[in-house]
Amino acid sequence: MCAQQTNKDAYSLILEAIDAGSYSPGDRLVESELAERFGVSRTPIREALQRLETQSLLSRDGRSLIVASLDHNQMAELYVVRTELEGLAARLAAQHATPEEVSLLRSMVEEDRVLLEDPQALARANRRFHKQIHLASHNRYLVQQLDLVHRSMALLASTSLAAEGRGDRALAEHDRIVACIETHDGDGAYLALKDHISKAFETRLRLDSEKAEL
Known part of the structure; x- marks a missing residue:
């Protein structure tokens, strides 16, 4: 042992x-x-x-x-899988989250606003927020698969939250996701979280393209 x-x-x-x-x-x-x-x-x-x-x-x-490092195609493939799994987690959370879990998600959104000037701290808070949605899905197999996806996300050297204005927009997106979970709107939660991940991916692609020009 x-x-x-x-x-x-x-x-x-x-x-x-x-x-x-x-x-x-x-x-x-x-x-x-x-x-x-x-x-x-x-x-x-x-x-x-x-x-x-x-x-x-x-x-x-x-x-x-x-x-290891991820090339462009690997990153794109990872985001495709992440988007669908995260969306599913949000849908299930809207169906199965306890009132206490919903309250915790809401408090996370409010508390994370003080971190807007610290992208690395905000990135850690972002991971905690997403992990809480995974747990609120109450589906152990989905949680396991999302854990694998997020381990691979660690191979991305930077955070999209470092882009100017992205942190504020990300928290607004978190707010919409939690609002859907609060009202048990599974379809809305699914779409809101997919849109959130899509915008994060778009931001990361923009950051990478700007870095390549330097």
Whole structure:
């Protein structure tokens, strides 16, 4: 049991570091350095790296493991899947969310307004908001699939919320999603969340195109 918990901790620690941007696409991950950084032995680190490689979050560069990157087509494919699954989660949340879950979603929208000047903090809050919708769907299999999608989202080096004005618009979109869930409007919640993800994807494409011109 202890060994399994250690393995889980090592995996989670590395995944969280990638998600937080401590390791970016192309960065090399070294067992000894990770073991020292996280204060665990090399065996659970090695097993965590193997698991991350199996999930395509890491790739091989010769004998080294590096954080994987997504090309344009992979990113587009990821957003197609994410859009549909997120929309389904919102539809189910409108049907099954408890009053307490709806209240939490509403409070998240209000509380996140103070983060508009901090894109990284807003991105973390955004992930929490979406995760709460996933949980409010009350469908464990959908939650599992969305967890996989969001792990792959960690391979995108930047957040679309860094674009000027995007944070404010994203919170307005969150507000519409929660309003539909509050009124048990499954179709409306589905469409509102799909539109939200579509706008985030469009913003990311614009940011990438501007970066390519530099």
